[in-house]
Amino acid sequence: MGHYAAITGWGMAVPQRVVTNNDLAAIMDTSDEWIRTRTGIVERRVVSDGECTSTLAVQAGHRALACARIAPEQIDLVILATCTPDRIFPATASRVQADLNIPNAGAFDLNAACSGFVYGLNVATSMIRSGASQSVLLIGVDIFTHLLNWNDRNTSVLFGDGAGAVVLQQCEQPRGLLACKLGSWGQGEQLMVAKAGGTCQPLTAELIEQGQHFVAMNGREIYKHAVREMSDSALYVIDASGLTIADINLVVPHQANLRIIEGTARRLGIPLERVFVNLDRYGNTSAASVPIAICEAAEQGRLHTNDHVLLTAFGGGLTWASAVIRWGQLPETEPYAYK
Numbered sequence: 001m002g003h004y005a006a007i008t009g010w011g012m013a014v015p016q017r018v019v020t021n022n023d024l025a026a027i028m029d030t031s032d033e034w035i036r037t038r039t040g041i042v043e044r045r046v047v048s049d050g051e052c053t054s055t056l057a058v059q060a061g062h063r064a065l066a067c068a069r070i071a072p073e074q075i076d077l078v079i080l081a082t083c084t085p086d087r088i089f090p091a092t093a094s095r096v097q098a099d100l101n102i103p104n105a106g107a108f109d110l111n112a113a114c115s116g117f118v119y120g121l122n123v124a125t126s127m128i129r130s131g132a133s134q135s136v137l138l139i140g141v142d143i144f145t146h147l148l149n150w151n152d153r154n155t156s157v158l159f160g161d162g163a164g165a166v167v168l169q170q171c172e173q174p175r176g177l178l179a180c181k182l183g184s185w186g187q188g189e190q191l192m193v194a195k196a197g198g199t200c201q202p203l204t205a206e207l208i209e210q211g212q213h214f215v216a217m218n219g220r221e222i223y224k225h226a227v228r229e230m231s232d233s234a235l236y237v238i239d240a241s242g243l244t245i246a247d248i249n250l251v252v253p254h255q256a257n258l259r260i261i262e263g264t265a266r267r268l269g270i271p272l273e274r275v276f277v278n279l280d281r282y283g284n285t286s287a288a289s290v291p292i293a294i295c296e297a298a299e300q301g302r303l304h305t306n307d308h309v310l311l312t313a314f315g316g317g318l319t320w321a322s323a324v325i326r327w328g329q330l331p332e333t334e335p336y337a338y339k
């Protein structure tokens with residue numbers, strides 16, 4: 001039985017439609033200057049009619065399978081991290097499994113908001129390490145713009161849509177997840193919440209009229225929790241991996257706000273040159289943000305075999321998660337022409 005779960009493939013997908021800060025300034029009381037200086041965001045991608053969560057997830061998943069050169073038949077588990085599923089019921093993971101023609105896999109959704117991908121990485125790795133799975137497709141995807149009230153400038157300037165996916169495979173070499181720390185503080189639920197639409201407050205015409213199905217957020221409180229929990233859990237996993245800050249080659253943080261990323265890096269004592277940032281082009285893509293950043297870091301040649309990469313994320317719930325991974329594909333991977 002292999003003792004590790006290597007990341008052997010990765011892929012991402014974002015909608016074609018670009019919405020700039022100036023586009024938003026044309027429809028609400030905000031400005032490019034305010035959004036750039038408070039968040040670091042310049043533009044984001046937003047879905048068009050007909051694009052749903054599974055659309056983006058399937059595109060990203062397809063690319064990850066091709067990158068890993070693995071046949072769909074070999075995937076035995078599909079985990080879809082999302083808080084914006086196609087439908088409340090059934091799980092979007094099953095739709096994705098069907099559309100990717102993956103015949104021999106279990107499939108389930110996982111909701112830990114923006115921390116969902118790192119949560120999923122822990123679950124996928126545990127399944128592989130236990131021997132219950134051999135090859136897992138893990139996708140982080142959100143169409144968070146569907147939860148936004150475009151009249152609320154406190155939230156609507158922050159988010160974008162997207163998907164990122166990885167393939168994890170059993171491996172003898174020490175690669176993939178070395179240590180992980182998951183956290184939750186449900187007492188903070190009301191700091192970021194879409195109140196209506198679930199079983200507590202089923203949708204009614206009145207609730208929709210009041211906009212209770214949209215996300216409301218206490219930005220300042222979230223900000224404080226995010227910096228503290230991301231940096232504390234990051235320090236924990238670096239220590240649990242037997243490493244020090246100096247051993248971390250790259251930090252791939254959840255892309256919520258540049259000031260949160262800078263504050264976290266400062267608390268960790270890691271220079272910004274070793275922190276990957278792409279939120280200027282995508283905004284906060286929720287569960288997709290970490291895997292999209294992994295894809296772009298790999299594309300830009302910023303990830304090398306045996307590099308130690310720190311992932312850290314924070315989201316609604318409240319939830320947070322940090323992980324240290326050792327980068328590297330399987331050297332023995334057979335070429336596979338994915339159709």
Ligand code: ACO
Pocket residue numbers: 029030031034035038039113114153154157192217218219220222223256257284286314315316
């Ligand atoms: N444009 C212009 N002005 C704005 C905007 C806007 N888009 N939004 C708020 N303002 C105004 C406020 O009304 C306020 O005005 P006032 O002083 O007259 O009352 C002023 O700007 C300052 O508002 P603050 O909320 O204090 O601004 P702050 O500097 O805290 O920045 C922000 C707000 C960007 C939301 C920040 O708090 C933040 O990033 N928090 C974290 C949010 C986050 O990342 N959430 C996602 C978590 S991940 C997940 O689960 C999906």
